[in-house]
Amino acid sequence: MAEVLQVKVREEVGSRAAKRVRQAGQTPAVLYGHQLANVSLTVPTDQIEWAIRHGIRMVQLQGDIRDTALIREVQWDAFGSHVLHVDLTRVSASEKVRMVVPLELRGEAPGARQGGITEQLIHEIEVESAADQLPERIEININELGLGDAIKLGEVPMPEQVTMIADAEEVVVQCMSAVEVEEEEAEEAEVAEPEVIRRAAEEEDQEKD
Amino acid sequence: MALMPKRVKHRKNQRGRIKGKASRGNKVVFGDFGLQALKGGWIKAQTIEAGRIAAQQYVRGEGRLYIRIFPHKSVTSTPLETRMGKGKGEPEFWAAVVKPGTVLYELGGVTEQQAKVCFARLAHKMPIPVRFVRRRPA
Numbered sequence: 001m002a003e004v005l006q007v008k009v010r011e012e013v014g015s016r017a018a019k020r021v022r023q024a025g026q027t028p029a030v031l032y033g034h035q036l037a038n039v040s041l042t043v044p045t046d047q048i049e050w051a052i053r054h055g056i057r058m059v060q061l062q063g064d065i066r067d068t069a070l071i072r073e074v075q076w077d078a079f080g081s082h083v084l085h086v087d088l089t090r091v092s093a094s095e096k097v098r099m100v101v102p103l104e105l106r107g108e109a110p111g112a113r114q115g116g117i118t119e120q121l122i123h124e125i126e127v128e129s130a131a132d133q134l135p136e137r138i139e140i141n142i143n144e145l146g147l148g149d150a151i152k153l154g155e156v157p158m159p160e161q162v163t164m165i166a167d168a169e170e171v172v173v174q175c176m177s178a179v180e181v182e183e184e185e186a187e188e189a190e191v192a193e194p195e196v197i198r199r200a201a202e203e204e205d206q207e208k209d
Numbered sequence: 210m211a212l213m214p215k216r217v218k219h220r221k222n223q224r225g226r227i228k229g230k231a232s233r234g235n236k237v238v239f240g241d242f243g244l245q246a247l248k249g250g251w252i253k254a255q256t257i258e259a260g261r262i263a264a265q266q267y268v269r270g271e272g273r274l275y276i277r278i279f280p281h282k283s284v285t286s287t288p289l290e291t292r293m294g295k296g297k298g299e300p301e302f303w304a305a306v307v308k309p310g311t312v313l314y315e316l317g318g319v320t321e322q323q324a325k326v327c328f329a330r331l332a333h334k335m336p337i338p339v340r341f342v343r344r345r346p347a
Contacts, residue, residue, distance in 0.1 A: 080236060
């Protein structure tokens with residue numbers, strides 16, 4: 001579903017102007033693509049944050065510009081709580097686009113009940129599909145993941161008309177025994193002080209002394 | 210055992226200043242939930258270890274804990290009742306320099322409720338204000 005954003009064309013550019021825009025409850029954005037000129041925009045912060053937090057990718061622009069766009073990139077502040085800027089690309093519904101979508105685990109691994117730890121190694125993948133067919137997330141069922149088992153990217157069921165752009169042999173999720181994990185994290189013997197890296201010339205001088 | 214570098218270029222570091230906010234290491238990357246610093250500061254290697262123990266006692270055998278900071282900085286001190294001069298003191302402990310926004314620990318393979326309880330225990334060990342964060346939307 002495409003979320004409707006009320007956009008306004010932004011004349012002022014630069015960090016100080018952008019700060020003023022944010023103080024007024026708007027978020028600076030840029031619209032590009034389809035070999036047309038880039039347009040600086042402002043979008044209401046509450047609308048864009050709602051869309052981002054609900055995983056919405058396709059947005060319907062209304063107001064000064066009427067178009068369909070895809071949320072291509074989002075800039076966050078240092079704490080990850082506020083959206084600073086949004087990149088929007090013009091798309092038509094049938095156009096093929098590449099986007100990064102999150103991978104989410106569903107269910108409970110039987111291996112976890114046998115003393116294993118379910119570890120998700122890949123949290124997002126790049127996919128290609130028609131803009132209106134782009135999934136919000138890809139779900140992986142782990143109800144049959146036993147102890148010592150792993151699910152590779154190639155085994156992840158993809159929605160129809162969605163192609164994965166990644167190495168199919170990469171492991172997405174695995175269930176390792178807790179002992180193995182602890183061994184991996186086991187620290188080396190205690191050292192009182194680290195070794196100091198010296199230049200060869202300094203070492204020679206010390207040897208002479 | 211507390212963390213410490215294996216090899217260093219210099220045994221003693223200057224104190225330095227913590228300027229600005231974290232522009233890297235400020236996202237949850239490995240796990241599903243994280244503990245984020247809200248202020249800057251030095252976190253001792255012993256404190257990082259104390260946090261790890263507090264968290265692992267809770268998640269033992271269930272989730273996976275990731276430590277995202279490392280104590281690269283040596284902090285020196287001079288003994289008590291020492292007269293002025295005689296040079297810089299000896300290294301006393303190792304510390305991680307943390308900017309506001311840095312993700313200190315991450316946790317994966319547990320529910321949000323479990324992660325919140327775990328990080329609440331861990332937060333008591335931290336010398337700076339921290340908060341619970343989730344993975345950012347892709």
